[in-house]
Amino acid sequence: MSDIFDGLAAAFWLLVTLEPNLVEISLRSLQVSLTALAVACAIALPLGTWLAVQRFRYRRVTIATLNALMGLPPVVVGLIVYILFSRSGPFGVLGLLFTPTAMIIAQVVIITPLIASITHQAMRDLWAEYHDLLISLKTTKVQRVRTLIWDGRRTLLTAALAGFGRAIGEVGAIMIVGGNIDHATRVLTTAIALETGKGDFALALGLGFVLIALALMVSLITHWLSQTEREGRW
Amino acid sequence: MSDIFDGLAAAFWLLVTLEPNLVEISLRSLQVSLTALAVACAIALPLGTWLAVQRFRYRRVTIATLNALMGLPPVVVGLIVYILFSRSGPFGVLGLLFTPTAMIIAQVVIITPLIASITHQAMRDLWAEYHDLLISLKTTKVQRVRTLIWDGRRTLLTAALAGFGRAIGEVGAIMIVGGNIDHATRVLTTAIALETGKGDFALALGLGFVLIALALMVSLITHWLSQTEREGRW
Amino acid sequence: MVSPVLPLKVRGVSVRRGARHLLGPIDLTIEGTGLTMVLGPNGSGKTTLLKVMHGLERPSEGKISYGLARAEAERRQAYVFQTPIVLRRSVQQNLAYPLELIGRPRDEIRRRAGEWAERIGLGGALSSPATRLSGGEKQKLALARALIRKPELLFLDEPCANLDGRSTRAIEEMLLEARAAGTRIVMATHDIAQARRLATDAILLINGAVHETGEAPGFFDAPVTSETKSFLKGDIIL
Amino acid sequence: MVSPVLPLKVRGVSVRRGARHLLGPIDLTIEGTGLTMVLGPNGSGKTTLLKVMHGLERPSEGKISYGLARAEAERRQAYVFQTPIVLRRSVQQNLAYPLELIGRPRDEIRRRAGEWAERIGLGGALSSPATRLSGGEKQKLALARALIRKPELLFLDEPCANLDGRSTRAIEEMLLEARAAGTRIVMATHDIAQARRLATDAILLINGAVHETGEAPGFFDAPVTSETKSFLKGDIIL
Amino acid sequence: SASAETLKLAVTTSFNNSGLSDILLPQIKKDLDLDVQLLIVGTGQALRLGQAGDVDAVLVHSRAAEEAFLAAGYGTHRREIMYNDFVLIGPSGDPAGIAGSGSAVEALKKIAAAKVPFVSRGDDSGTNKKELSLWKKADMDSAAFGPWYRAVGAGMGASLNTASGMNAYIMSDRASWLKFGNKGDLKLLYSGDPILFNQYAFIPVNPKLHPQVKTADVARLEDWLTSPKAEKLINDYEINGEKLFVFNAKR
């Protein structure tokens, strides 16, 4: 129990002294997760919206599959990315293994189905509302997707934050493809795993609280920014 | 690259021969994740819906916090649960550490904010639609929440499946609180992590594919069941 | 037989949203029996006034009070919205919902829902999803759902806007019947002929303010202001 | 000056949803200039017919054809829905939207959106969120948004249901103007007086089937069947 | 550090846990201008990384696996660097009474006889293989043990955490134990049998299979690791006053 208070104390001191190592790995965590989020959103928002808009033969199965992919085990994603980018793998020549880029790729794979699934769900109701109008106005597929994403942007916040949360807290995949190399690919979660392995719970918890504080900050800023312009119903 | 095909082959053989060990850990994975899902839904669906329905002073901050908690790092959750349930912890006497129950508790903590956040987002639009009517009919808070959950049940599918996906693919927390003990707390993800550590990538991938197949099965069954009764708009 | 919910008193009520002044200040009393018709051009604040009186919108200033404590008073009211709100359920379940909320027995609910469905011509559509009904059918459903709890004070926001002649007539009969059974009605409409047929007294709103009020025959046949005159002829200038 | 979109031919069209037969079989031709009024009791299939003609709903049987290839023909049409659909944007952006879709220049869009907002009396509400407008304001907005692309074939589903007398008159003027400029109109309404004022020809739907059609003065003044007679008087028996 | 050459070395958790790397790496950086990036993984995974050419060399402690690795041609040669030892940890009350046993095998036999909880890494790591070989020496089949024998399938740190949580016996390398922060009621109960010695070896990855491997830098690193300077640093490294490693590279 006292470990938890030690952890809070550790988090406090890490933050107060702005321990340079902490700053480095926190920034790397943010950089990796935010980049992965941006890439994943660029794929998942249009994809999820398109799935809400388009009827086709195997639509239900496709959606069920996308939903199932939210359960992609990070370790397996890590392994597959590792195998693909390993020296002896097909993309080995790129030399991306054990770099932040590889970590971003793994995270994109992990969070894209999550963001796309939530997006699909959020866009379904809006599409039901807009359906007749957009069909009547002879919009193209791309215009429909664009209109829905734009008008539903505040609803998509949750999708994006879910993706970010999953990315910033994830450890299984980035441990494998990033390698947790000090000063190169170490991020908050891999550092936490390392300290846990050493039995240094106070430090591990301290880093964990820093991570949670970071996630909270991102969430609050996002909510605050998206609230500045206040049209819509609520 | 060949590892991936070996992995597929391994998955195939594991499934064809119904390797008893595989059956055991798969069932345990399902049991732990589905129980965690049930408990988390029992908390998160009413909570998320209530947040959509209720206006109060710190509502926005509460929602932003809930959204941020989707980023709870599993390792940290695992650590905290470990500390609370360890012999010297406050709940040590229960002797729950290294049992499936502890794993369920950790997973509930991890997936509840995710399910609640998605629920809140999904229920916001429905509440906007029902708001005037339910207020006018003088419904109690509980009746509002119940009505929204019931009428929005198909929208909540995504929330539940996201929670399930997160639970079944999670490894960081259950490794710590479950201990990956053979024939006691080993589940698919911890087995995958183990085989990865051993360098047996084919077996690790094989288990991973089995896990994905399981998630797919659950998703398809859920979609199929929820489609049987087809009212609503779509 | 005046309902104890009355009198409904509106005292110095204004509604502002953001920088816009939508309504007021308004002083009004709804009492006795009868049907008060709220008239006015589009955007004049009819819906806002009805919602404020029903307790759905909070006034920025002023006070609403009833003959009973607020909670009890609100329980005895019902409201039919301008755009019908139907639950994503079957017609039967939509009708049953208000009764379920107050815990009526199952077979009573079934019986009354069935009766009302018949009355609005949806007896054959009991198990259809209500969201798929036609515009007019939805409006009739919403009205029946409001009447099923036998409200003592009923707010109607253009309940016949999408109805055909016969349905309109049927609804008007239902309203007269409800009135006879003791329901006090406050209603907004754009159909001046309907207003004449039903109103016992009328209020004309212009730009959020009460422009003229009066007892029914006088208001329609000998309005005081020239604006009221031209509004009733269908060509008010804002 | 007949639009090349015409003639719109409806041939043997039926609509079924699940076990329900909603419409048809229907044979119709919309051609020339003018305004065809679709009449009928609630649930008789007016909305369904309009949507099928516009290509929004697919007929279960039969065919719809235009004077032009379908894609081109659909581009020259517009539709105003019974329940107005407004985008979750400002009034200005709602009006601009159809023009943005076809890539008109920015300042033209701004100018035309401004003009139309003035015409429907929402010139002062350009930047208000459209979802907060009153019922009648939404309906006017939806109509302006449909007219802004100068459609050659226009479907209107009870466009004046929530409008006050003056707005109704203003809208009717706009429709006459559009007609004069070459827009062919097909419209559903429950307001028989309005139907008389506007229609060049009329269709009476009962239970999803065409009961009677005819040129305007004759249809209203000397209907053939007794059902049509009583419908026009407001008391059809289904 | 931007200008320095980098080199990737896969090491096992136990080596990293010892903290020795924090002493050696900065010195290597200074002497060779070489940034050694450590990948801390299980023995099996370390060898897989070498086999795939994703690291330039490996530093592990599992003789049989290392020889198989060499036999398959994945490495050029095996250079022994140093050893430390394994120790037996258990509850401070020592319910099985293993303290003061005559040998490691005898200690394990006592544990088995008492059927007290024992945590095994169960992950095929060097440590795990050593433990299994000891059971074999004691003529016992670890696969047939009852539920007191817990194969947890995890790294050293995680296994220690589990043992601490269950108050169980466990075999650990000395370094990981000394550095471990969550000891709880656990205590070092037995050590010293030479059979428990734990040899670390350095294996460069075969550049014939993986031309991108930085052979020259690997050779410089190997030279440094076997140099008198490294010898002194390794032999002098202590935690809480206890010596951890014995340098034994042949020059």
Ligand SMILES: Nc1ncnc2c1ncn2[C@@H]1O[C@H](COP(=O)(O)OP(=O)(O)OP(=O)(O)O)[C@@H](O)[C@H]1O
């Ligand atoms: N939340 C709001 N914020 C800003 N303006 C609002 C809001 N709600 C309503 N309005 C405006 O207030 C005015 C009155 O609206 P209200 O709905 O009461 O009109 P109404 O008389 O019912 O009109 P109609 O006959 O068209 O239904 C309208 O101009 C509307 O645009």
Ligand SMILES: Nc1ncnc2c1ncn2[C@@H]1O[C@H](COP(=O)(O)OP(=O)(O)OP(=O)(O)O)[C@@H](O)[C@H]1O
């Ligand atoms: N998808 C559907 N499934 C089943 N029934 C439907 C569906 N859509 C419409 N209906 C039914 O078809 C009938 C015709 O509907 P429609 O909306 O065309 O009527 P309408 O003539 O426009 O009526 P109103 O005057 O009330 O607007 C209605 O009874 C309606 O309940």
Ligand SMILES: [Mg+2]
């Ligand atoms: Mg209104």
Ligand SMILES: [Mg+2]
């Ligand atoms: Mg209709």
